[in-house]
Amino acid sequence: MPDGDVFAALANPVRRGLLVALRDGPRAAGELAGHFALSRPAVSEHLAVLRHAGLVREEPRGRHRYYHLAAEPLAGVQEWLHPFERYWRDRLAALRDLVEEEDDR
């Protein structure tokens, strides 16, 4: 169902801040807008991007609309990241590159 690109959703600092804010629990849209020195429509559109990426789910209650964090798509980001992990954790990778350079020389 998440037809939007999760990576593109994370590209914007406001949207990353929204996800961080939602880590403390569900928040209403207007309450979130207060944290970002931004007009309400702008925040609303950012929330729509996050919704399309499957990163938040909305729960209308009365005249408020509460947004909940839905972090599952972030697992996909971590999976994509995982094959790169050895390139900054293993010092062997840097060593291997050096050897490769020497071979080509």
Added chain:
Amino acid sequence: MPDGDVFAALANPVRRGLLVALRDGPRAAGELAGHFALSRPAVSEHLAVLRHAGLVREEPRGRHRYYHLAAEPLAGVQEWLHPFERYWRDRLAALRDLVEEEDDR
């Protein structure tokens, strides 16, 4: 020195593909352009974005210019991701949200 935004650099699928391709070892710019059904200048610009984000380093050798993967900035992405991990690994998080909803009702 990486003045560019790493998250923004990862937002583009071509740039993610470039990083994946560079995992197999250093590649020349023209060689990379062949993999993506894109004009060579376009790939060059994408490589410039990755360079500004500190995700690749270039090594001119002769008339070729080899690009190496520099994955260190990805560690920052994983760090940002880490606090969210429990929200899709722990089932307790979902349970806590349910309890919170019941409290508000």
Added chain:
DNA sequence: GCAACCTGTCGGAGATTGTTGACATGTCGG
């Protein structure tokens, strides 16, 4: 009902991004 409130959507302005063709720079082999 009705007024006040919360929120999403629409239209448009301004900035950024993605792409291409054309050009400039620098390098190798004869």
Added chain:
DNA sequence: CCGACATGTCAACAATCTCCGACAGGTTGC
């Protein structure tokens, strides 16, 4: 030197992103 090659950069255009003001729909409380 010189011609062929690999590559970065520039001008220009289209597409997309970001933001705002204005408006519409639904909800609560009187």
